[in-house]
Amino acid sequence: MKLLRFALAVVLAYGAHMLLVRLFPSTGSVINFPTIVLVLFARKSSVLGAALFGGSLGWANDALAGSLYGLHGIAGTLAGAVCARAAQQVSFRQPALLTTMFAVAVVFQEVVVASLMRLLFPDPPAPDPMWALLSAVSTALVGGVFVLGLRRVETRWRRYRRVRRPKIRFQGRRA
Amino acid sequence: MGNRGELILVAALLLGQLIFLAAQIQDPDNQDTLLDRAAIGLTTPVASGIDGAVRAGEGVLLGLRDRASLKRENEALHAQIELLQKRTAEHQDALVELSRLQESLGYQPPLEQEVRVARVVFANHRALLRRLVVRLLDEGDTEFAKRSPGSAVVTEDGLVGRVITWLPPNARVQLVTDRSSSVGVMVARTRRQGLLRGAGDALLLDYLPMQADVREGDRIVTAGIDGVYPRGVTVGTVISVRAGPELFHEVVVAPAVDFGRLDQVFLLGNEAPPQELMDGELEITQGPGSTASTTDREGGAGQ
Numbered sequence: 001m002k003l004l005r006f007a008l009a010v011v012l013a014y015g016a017h018m019l020l021v022r023l024f025p026s027t028g029s030v031i032n033f034p035t036i037v038l039v040l041f042a043r044k045s046s047v048l049g050a051a052l053f054g055g056s057l058g059w060a061n062d063a064l065a066g067s068l069y070g071l072h073g074i075a076g077t078l079a080g081a082v083c084a085r086a087a088q089q090v091s092f093r094q095p096a097l098l099t100t101m102f103a104v105a106v107v108f109q110e111v112v113v114a115s116l117m118r119l120l121f122p123d124p125p126a127p128d129p130m131w132a133l134l135s136a137v138s139t140a141l142v143g144g145v146f147v148l149g150l151r152r153v154e155t156r157w158r159r160y161r162r163v164r165r166p167k168i169r170f171q172g173r174r175a
Numbered sequence: 176m177g178n179r180g181e182l183i184l185v186a187a188l189l190l191g192q193l194i195f196l197a198a199q200i201q202d203p204d205n206q207d208t209l210l211d212r213a214a215i216g217l218t219t220p221v222a223s224g225i226d227g228a229v230r231a232g233e234g235v236l237l238g239l240r241d242r243a244s245l246k247r248e249n250e251a252l253h254a255q256i257e258l259l260q261k262r263t264a265e266h267q268d269a270l271v272e273l274s275r276l277q278e279s280l281g282y283q284p285p286l287e288q289e290v291r292v293a294r295v296v297f298a299n300h301r302a303l304l305r306r307l308v309v310r311l312l313d314e315g316d317t318e319f320a321k322r323s324p325g326s327a328v329v330t331e332d333g334l335v336g337r338v339i340t341w342l343p344p345n346a347r348v349q350l351v352t353d354r355s356s357s358v359g360v361m362v363a364r365t366r367r368q369g370l371l372r373g374a375g376d377a378l379l380l381d382y383l384p385m386q387a388d389v390r391e392g393d394r395i396v397t398a399g400i401d402g403v404y405p406r407g408v409t410v411g412t413v414i415s416v417r418a419g420p421e422l423f424h425e426v427v428v429a430p431a432v433d434f435g436r437l438d439q440v441f442l443l444g445n446e447a448p449p450q451e452l453m454d455g456e457l458e459i460t461q462g463p464g465s466t467a468s469t470t471d472r473e474g475g476a477g478q
Contacts, residue, residue, distance in 0.1 A: 011221060011225065014221075014222065014225060015225040015228070015229070018222070018225055018226060018229055018297065019229050019232075021298060021299075022229055022233070025433075025435030025436050026435045029299060046181060047178070047181045047182065047185060048181040048184050048185055051184075051185045051188055052188075055188060055192070060218065061299075062214075063214035063215075063217065063218045064214075064218050064222060064297050064299065064308065065297075065299040065302035065304065065306060066211070066214075066302075066304055066306035066307075066308070066339075066340075066347045066349075067302050067304050067306075068196055068199050068200065068304070069195065069196070069199060069210060069214070070192040070193070070195045070196035070199075071196060073192050074189055074192045074193060074196070077185065077188055077189055077192065078189065081185050116196070120196065120197065120200050121200070125354070125375050
């Protein structure tokens with residue numbers, strides 16, 4: 001069930017990415033939706049599970065963008081493992097902490113990708129710190145708003161279920 | 176599983192990916208790999224479905240918002256169609272005249288180029304490798320991929336790139352701005368040829384000697400010398416010319432196409448010259464009954 005939800009979240013994340021890129025071609029990819037999915041799933045998973053989630057998100061990115069396979073895979077694997085480990089140490093119930101985690105995950109992945117390129121390529125393209133910062137802030141904001149919205153929906157649903165009267169009938173009479 | 180076991184597995188996962196990544200860098204020329212085909216086959220249907228949904232949503236929104244302006248635009252387009260029909264009739268007369276003249280002069284016009292329309296399905300303009308995934312509008316046309324394996328990709332503005340992997344009806348396109356892309360080009364004003372290579376967002380024109388006349392604002396077009404791109408397609412405009420460290424200019428070219436706004440592209444059929452001819456190994460006929468390969472001739476010349 002978790003895998004199915006993850007697959008659905010990945011499709012939604014890339015759908016949102018494609019919609020934004022279509023609407024705002026030059027700035028649309030500033031919000032890193034896959035990282036939001038990664039953090040949300042990694043915080044409730046084991047280190048290995050989160051690494052696998054991160055790795056598959058990275059590979060999806062590499063496969064779609066025609067990039068070198070494993071470049072974002074490694075970044076995603078590391079980011080997932082670190083997120084899960086951090087979630088085991090600190091509780092991410094507070095929205096502010098979770099929002100910070102979105103931003104940190106974006107920057108962390110950018111740093112890993114830049115380091116790998118420096119390690120593997122003789123003349124790597126220079127990383128763009130401004131873009132990374134902008135991406136971290138916007139992803140954190142969108143992720144934060146999404147988590148708050150999700151919590152509100154969950155709270156309402158729980159309240160509705162609590163106050164809902166059970167409709168059990170015994171021999172045609174309402175209990 | 177304990178924490179230690181998990182960490183070992185994560186480390187193994189990372190190491191495996193790192194080795195795989197390093198293996199790909201060892202062989203950068205091999206772009207059309209089985210893995211790449213599998214990746215296109217797995218991801219493109221999903222991406223195409225999402226793209227279709229996004230387009231449908233856009234269409235509905237646009238229809239609701241721009242209904243009045245669409246009506247006006249429709250009327251204007253009808254008027255334009257009438258005008259163009261008149262012009263087409265004039266052009267047809269001119270074509271008849273032209274073919275009559277060609278016949279009288281014995282001129283053989285070049286073959287018409289095959290063109291296919293494709294939709295951009297996925298693009299990530301911040302990725303390390305500048306590539307796109309496109310999908311042919313005519314999804315049943317698988318023969319085109321066989322005929323044109325390295326098809327050139329253009330828009331009405333100019334050159335976009337070339338197909339590097341086909342999985343009909345999908346294809347992965349390498350943009351001209353990709354760091355591993357190079358195009359044989361010439362300065363349109365002077366016909367001076369050079370090699371244009373991708374540099375991320377801009378293009379660099381190499382091997383243009385210091386004595387060559389090149390200026391800011393010069394239009395750069397394909398030279399048709401690389402066996403991939405047809406001659407005369409606009410690639411970009413020169414935005415800066417500086418003296419390089421050696422005997423060549425350092426020329427920066429801005430692409431003619433805004434890659435961020437790509438929606439539909441045209442794939443050109445390419446009748447590439449035989450590979451043997453490109454490698455210099457094709458047998459040439461010297462006269463009736465006698466043949467010799469170009470490599471033989473090179474050997475003979477050396478003797």
